[in-house]
Amino acid sequence: MYQLRNSDNFIIFIAAFCSLTYILVSLESNGYLPAPFFYDKFDTFMDFFNVQYWTYDEGRYTEWQSIYTPFSFWIVSIFPYSESGSGSLILRDEGFFFLMGLHVITTILTLYFQSKALIRSNKIILIMLFLSMPFLFTLERGNLLFITLLVLLISSLNYKKLWIFSIFMAMAISLKIYLIALLFIPLLNLHFSRIILTLLLALFINLISANILGESNWWMFISNIFEFSSDPRHYEWSYFTYSYQNILLAFTELNPKYKDIGAWSNILTILTTFIFFLFVSTKYLLSSLSFRDEERNTLFLLLAMLIMIVVKNSGGYVFILLFPFLSSIIFNRISLYILLLLLLPIEIPFMTLDTITMESFISGQQVEISRDVTSGMIIRPLLFLILYYMISINFLYKKRVHA
Numbered sequence: 001m002y003q004l005r006n007s008d009n010f011i012i013f014i015a016a017f018c019s020l021t022y023i024l025v026s027l028e029s030n031g032y033l034p035a036p037f038f039y040d041k042f043d044t045f046m047d048f049f050n051v052q053y054w055t056y057d058e059g060r061y062t063e064w065q066s067i068y069t070p071f072s073f074w075i076v077s078i079f080p081y082s083e084s085g086s087g088s089l090i091l092r093d094e095g096f097f098f099l100m101g102l103h104v105i106t107t108i109l110t111l112y113f114q115s116k117a118l119i120r121s122n123k124i125i126l127i128m129l130f131l132s133m134p135f136l137f138t139l140e141r142g143n144l145l146f147i148t149l150l151v152l153l154i155s156s157l158n159y160k161k162l163w164i165f166s167i168f169m170a171m172a173i174s175l176k177i178y179l180i181a182l183l184f185i186p187l188l189n190l191h192f193s194r195i196i197l198t199l200l201l202a203l204f205i206n207l208i209s210a211n212i213l214g215e216s217n218w219w220m221f222i223s224n225i226f227e228f229s230s231d232p233r234h235y236e237w238s239y240f241t242y243s244y245q246n247i248l249l250a251f252t253e254l255n256p257k258y259k260d261i262g263a264w265s266n267i268l269t270i271l272t273t274f275i276f277f278l279f280v281s282t283k284y285l286l287s288s289l290s291f292r293d294e295e296r297n298t299l300f301l302l303l304a305m306l307i308m309i310v311v312k313n314s315g316g317y318v319f320i321l322l323f324p325f326l327s328s329i330i331f332n333r334i335s336l337y338i339l340l341l342l343l344l345p346i347e348i349p350f351m352t353l354d355t356i357t358m359e360s361f362i363s364g365q366q367v368e369i370s371r372d373v374t375s376g377m378i379i380r381p382l383l384f385l386i387l388y389y390m391i392s393i394n395f396l397y398k399k400r401v402h403a
Contacts, residue, residue, distance in 0.1 A: 031363030048142030070209035071174035132343035134319035170201035244381035245312035
């Protein structure tokens, strides 16, 4: 991992301070969190509480058309719930700081397990992460990623321990199904037992959870995912994402004469992204076992980034799943500053779509906000692609050790 200089520490601290100041000033002035947070200002923590509400409603897969697994519903059922009054919002309304604390503690534990040295020598990195848009957005959404982050890390740190790896990877997949793609890593290592055991455990976890819920149609979440992913939702999913696809689709929809150019740009970008990963995977496969052990986290990182690029409806909070792999991201000064830009609110509005009125959970008042197209919608996905290519090239230039 790149060793930070004093000048790097100073710039990171100033950037984090400015980011926090921007958020607090916007909150004080408007009564709600600024871009890139979701424009429905009463929706704070609702990723968690919507799941908790539908845990007790049999229409979770038919009426709500949920994309969450039975295991996700079971996890949130552990927390307090009241069917009267505010229902599933009781914890949000009465335990605001409890939920915030749960997120923070989980992330601290994750980073602690990932690298004690990182916390000792680069405390400024922790400040950057805790004040970053992905972390704050995960917190504001109440997204289950803060649990996924911890179990995914435990799994990756215990790759050589068959049962620990498989159990925690099965839990991660059961929380966020797209993480099943990470099983490509043991496939490259020809560790078929890890793949089979993980899939069987994931199936077992969800069967048990579905049985507890009394849910017989839980497989419907798979078809719901395809319907969910096929819906463009250009603005809703472009305001804070690291995938370039939605903003490209939105541009070509607004400018039909560029539709062919947009389509070919999309194909070439996806193709290039996969070709880079193919080269990286090939080098990894042909290298020695010691090289694979050393660079396994880089492959995990690139695969997670690939998922974020390809899945156009993935929210920006998915970025926190990259936190355990910082040593593979920060390998020189350029990659450090690209990462810094990816974590900051670089939102300069240059086009207003419309103005809407919403109730703010934080202020409790009706607030009028504008839905804007911002610089971050374009710069963020572009920088993310550049970082992906940089990490891939850095991996390919490392000395290959043959078995």
